[in-house]
Amino acid sequence: MALGPRLDLRQTQSLVMTPQMQQAIKLLALSNLEIETFVSEALESNPLLEMGEVQREAGEDTPTAEPQEHEATPDFDGEAALDVAQHALDPEAAPGDMGDWSRGDIGAGGGEMPDLENRSGSGPTLAEHLLDQVGAVAHDSREALVASRIIGELDEAGYLPTQLRMIAEELGVPLSEAERALETVQSLDPTGVGARTLSECLALQAKEADRFDPCMARLIDNLDLVAAGEIARLKRMCEVDDEDFADMLAELRDYDPKPGLAYGGGGEAAVVPDVLITQKDHGWDIRINEASLPRLVVNRQYYLELKDGARDKASQSWLNEQLGEADWLIRALDQRQKTILKTAAEIVKKQEGFFREGVTAMRPLTLREVAEEIEMHESTVSRVTSNKYLSCPRGTFEMKYFFSSGVAAADGEGASSEAIKARIRALCDAEDPKKVLSDQKLADMLNEEGFDLARRTVAKYREAIGIGSSAQRRREKKLKSL
Numbered sequence: 001m002a003l004g005p006r007l008d009l010r011q012t013q014s015l016v017m018t019p020q021m022q023q024a025i026k027l028l029a030l031s032n033l034e035i036e037t038f039v040s041e042a043l044e045s046n047p048l049l050e051m052g053e054v055q056r057e058a059g060e061d062t063p064t065a066e067p068q069e070h071e072a073t074p075d076f077d078g079e080a081a082l083d084v085a086q087h088a089l090d091p092e093a094a095p096g097d098m099g100d101w102s103r104g105d106i107g108a109g110g111g112e113m114p115d116l117e118n119r120s121g122s123g124p125t126l127a128e129h130l131l132d133q134v135g136a137v138a139h140d141s142r143e144a145l146v147a148s149r150i151i152g153e154l155d156e157a158g159y160l161p162t163q164l165r166m167i168a169e170e171l172g173v174p175l176s177e178a179e180r181a182l183e184t185v186q187s188l189d190p191t192g193v194g195a196r197t198l199s200e201c202l203a204l205q206a207k208e209a210d211r212f213d214p215c216m217a218r219l220i221d222n223l224d225l226v227a228a229g230e231i232a233r234l235k236r237m238c239e240v241d242d243e244d245f246a247d248m249l250a251e252l253r254d255y256d257p258k259p260g261l262a263y264g265g266g267g268e269a270a271v272v273p274d275v276l277i278t279q280k281d282h283g284w285d286i287r288i289n290e291a292s293l294p295r296l297v298v299n300r301q302y303y304l305e306l307k308d309g310a311r312d313k314a315s316q317s318w319l320n321e322q323l324g325e326a327d328w329l330i331r332a333l334d335q336r337q338k339t340i341l342k343t344a345a346e347i348v349k350k351q352e353g354f355f356r357e358g359v360t361a362m363r364p365l366t367l368r369e370v371a372e373e374i375e376m377h378e379s380t381v382s383r384v385t386s387n388k389y390l391s392c393p394r395g396t397f398e399m400k401y402f403f404s405s406g407v408a409a410a411d412g413e414g415a416s417s418e419a420i421k422a423r424i425r426a427l428c429d430a431e432d433p434k435k436v437l438s439d440q441k442l443a444d445m446l447n448e449e450g451f452d453l454a455r456r457t458v459a460k461y462r463e464a465i466g467i468g469s470s471a472q473r474r475r476e477k478k479l480k481s482l
Contacts, residue, residue: 024335027332031387032274032292042329047299048298048326049298050296050297126193133188134151138184139180142177146168147182149167150181153167154194157261158201158261159195159196160185182194191259201255202223202252215239215244218234218237219238219249226252231245272289272389273390273391275341275399276288277391277392288337294333298327343384344390346373350365350402351363359419362419365404370403404418423451427445428462431473436470436473439458439469442458446458
């Protein structure tokens with residue numbers, strides 16, 4: 001066989017990710033505020049761009065930029081191009097929903113999404129919330145005074161960074177009295193406030209949930225080993241098997257490492273919805289919120305002036321490049337709005353029960369279901385629904401809110417986890433203060449209603465929406481009756 005140089009011609013296909021295509025993908029995930037920043041930077045860098053009014057043609061839900069009389073550029077087939085590109089970038093996109101307790105994004109943060117229009121900084125601060133409870137649980141006015149002083153030292157997460165001895169010395173009380181006052185603070189809602197360390201915070205919550213056995217105590221005392229992933233060593237220390245250890249770790253992750261953050265008192269920026277939904281006789285009117293749209297147009301007059309003055313090839317090349325970038329950005333932003341609108345329309349179609357009846361009528365919905373219906377990739381839907389908000393007669397909700405897992409139900413279609421949470425909340429709100437429902441009783445009642453749920457699952461749903469254990473609810477109801 002002869003060896004030597006050869007010249008072969010081969011035909012292959014490959015996906016080339018142009019900078020513009022990569023930027024278009026990034027635009028999908030940007031929030032309103034980030035889009036405004038992006039547009040501001042584009043206006044500064046491109047002299048042909050300027051802010052302008054958006055014109056809508058009759059029958060169109062998505063605004064289009066003012067037509068310009070400039071040289072034609074290739075059409076931007078954004079929907080197809082973006083979907084192919086994202087499939088290449090994210091072939092197995094499956095955005096995770098699991099929180100990581102070590103990062104502080106578990107517990108109350110994973111609960112039912114409230115109506116964002118009703119969220120504001122006008123609620124009580126953590127200190128106000130705690131001080132309202134002190135008088136009812138303190139043994140005497142002296143203990144209430146010391147407890148109030150401790151509450152004043154708590155940080156925004158609910159921890160006590162000040163040495164208890166220093167507080168006792170400042171107030172001129174024995175350390176033992178300060179310790180009893182701290183115990184009083186630690187008995188208040190939310191469970192875990194007044195802790196001095198993460199371990200103490202988690203231990204308080206485990207005790208409140210009646211799950212602070214010796215095995216859980218050892219696990220909480222060795223959080224450094226949990227962070228290091230030394231599972232085998234921890235199982236030996238806790239004297240449990242694989243199944244029990246997995247359950248313990250799941251319980252630990254369900255606790256809130258920063259219970260005080262549920263209260264703040266600081267003002268929050270108003271949420272500007274991307275999509276507006278109103279009910280009509282024939283169904284639903286779904287349209288893009290024009291107030292959230294960047295209004296970009298090409299300054300035609302300035303372009304013509306620059307074109308007349310561009311004598312050399314370098315100037316002409318630069319001008320054509322600026323024109324192409326301006327034209328692409330306008331088209332990309334327009335395509336972004338159309339993709340958001342298409343996704344929102346499919347969400348309304350799939351979750352129409354929610355819009356008509358409320359959260360109890362929500363059904364399980366995945367990104368894949370919506371992606372298949374609108375013929376786009378799952379990762380595209382994930383990016384489109386991130387940091388985007390939908391306003392409807394029931395309030396303003398993040399679009400991600402409408403995607404949730406489900407459980408088996410008697411009707412065969414399954415029930416959304418959000419619907420289950422709403423039902424658990426309703427049962428707990430209606431329970432007799434003298435006969436508070438246990439997790440097992442809640443599970444039995446839900447099973448009678450056709451939901452196939454285990455006690456542990458009910459407990460996790462209950463904790464996810466911020467409802468305390470039966471012991472905690474019994475105490476809260478008793479306080480309210482005083």
